[in-house]
Amino acid sequence: MSQEIDVFDPEIHLVKPDSISNFTFGDLGLSNGSNDDVVAGSHPFPFLTKDGVLAYRRSILRPEVLDNCARWLGNTTAMLRNSASKSQFVTDLWTSPATTEIVRKALNMPVDIIMPMEIGHTNIQVMGDDCSLDRLTAEPWLESMSLTDEELSYDPLSAGSVIPWHFDSYPYVCIIMLSDTTSMTGGHTYLRTGDGSPHKVEGPAMGTAVVLQGGQVEHLASRAFGSAERITTISSYKVANVGTWDNSLISNVRVYDRLPDLYRQWSLYRLKKMREEIEAVEEKLRSTSDPSDPFLHDEVKSLCSQLSQYSTRTIRQMIPITMRDEAVSKFSARTVTDAKDVWKNIREQPGIHRRVVDATDRTAKVMPEMKDYLLDWYQTKARLAVGADGGHDSLRVPLEASAEYYFPDELVRQGLNELLLLWLDKMDVL
Missing domain, CATH: 1.10.287 (Helix Hairpins)
Known part of the structure; x- marks a missing residue:
């Protein structure tokens, strides 16, 4: 693999699109609580030139980046975390005023990068007999792969998706396709609309990008077939205006990052x-x-x-590191990610009310490290009792005063997946 070190140049590596087609919350039948005409996302638009794609791939497929930043999510899917710390090109591209201008234009919103660790998060799907990342090169693979019967019948909305239904940790994302998609089947992003039905965002081509208000629009990334690789790179944003408070969480990334x-x-x-x-x-x-x-x-x-x-x-x-490690070791990273679904299934079991109430009453004694979260639960229940919402932290889980609000609901609301699983297990609710 070439060890050439590229220097970012917006005139060489960026495309400045004349126009960007986007869609609003209203278009999806959703409400963002204030103005439904706010941009929810975009259709793919040209972002990187061919030289830009090659330079970006060279910058992230170097041994130094792969050795320090790669995390495997399965046999064929990996991600690169904190790659900007090992690649000046990635840092310079995403922090360039020219790049920021394009993202702001696509979102029709003044936004800024969240933090360095969220620059250039990269998802990699490799297919074939050898799924080693070392096989990847700066030149995108063009080879097509025949589809199996299972792949031909694959349901893109099934549990086998690359990333299941979720909200992003941060308010906005910009996603760039770094692979050739000519022979690719699937790999689409689906959005949950107001009536619960999925809305498919048209597939991107190499070098194109999409933006999404992923912190408020639930979405899914389906698995791709027919191509030997699928690489996308993502940076996260927040509104830049003073007076607008972002609703970020780190629950989605806490499970696999180096927590310090x-x-x-x-x-x-x-x-x-x-x-x-x-x-x-x-x-x-x-x-x-x-x-x-x-x-x-x-x-x-x-x-x-x-x-x-x-x-x-x-x-x-910022939950204790030891509790994150205990949860991942005991349940696996994927189970931690899906913890809210684990609780949802338990919540629907007959007789669960008394079990959860009794367990909650014993929590302060059995798990004293959970006392702060118990206080949060009491405060949320009090707000609901007087007809208030759940406060600034009530973001992605609708709170209904008419429904029983259990302590695990509070942990789900705050995205504390690790603590939820540990509590369910240690309090004999799991």
Whole structure:
């Protein structure tokens, strides 16, 4: 494999699309809570030139990147995490003002990269007798593979998808296709619409990109067949405006990342956001210091409320490393990822109410490390009792005051999959 080190040049590696076709929440029959005309995602649009694709592939398929960043999710599927730390090209491409301008245009929203670890997350699917990543080259594989009867009858919405139905950890993503898709069957992204039916996003071609508000639109990545490889690379974004609080989680990445690195970057990005919001309100207060000016009570109240919820979410997401390791070791990374489905099945069992209530009553004694999460549960129940929503942290799990709200529901709501499985197991609910 070539060891050539490419230097990113937007004039050589980027395509500047004249127009980008996108769709809104309203188009999908969804509501985002404020304006249904907000962009939910886009159709594929040209993003990288052929030189850009080759340079990107060279930059991530080097031994240094593969050895340090590859994580296997199965026999044929791998991902690269934190690859930007080992590739200057990946870093420079995603942080370039020219790239940011394209992503902002596609989303019709001022956005910025979340944090360095979320630059260039790459998913790799390799088919054939030898699934070693070392076989991949800068030139995309063009060979086609005949489909088996099983592959011909494959249901793209089945449990065998590359990534099952999920919400992203972060509000927005930009996804680039790095493989030749001429002979590829499947590999589509499906979105969950307002009536529950799937909406298929047309398949991308090599070098094209799509954007998606993945933190609010549930979606699935189906498995690809007929091509020897499928490589996509992704970066995550948040709204850049002061006054707009992002709803990020790290539940999707916590299961396989090196947690000291993830927690350090997560803390830095969250603290920076809180500092920006504090400084913005401080400036407003200073500008209204005349005795005749009204005190900005609503602004200060809103800031304090948001800071409380945002800071609590920040620390709750950083579960003890030992508990993450215990959960992954005991249940597997895929089971941890699917923990909410495990609880959903248990929740529907006859007689589950008394078992869960009794287990919750014993939790503080049996698992004292769960006390903070029990307090969160009590607070959410209180909000529901008075007709309030679940607060800033109530994002992807609808809360219904008419339904019983169990302690495991709180763990699902916060994306604490590892803690959910450990609690179900240790409290004899599993």
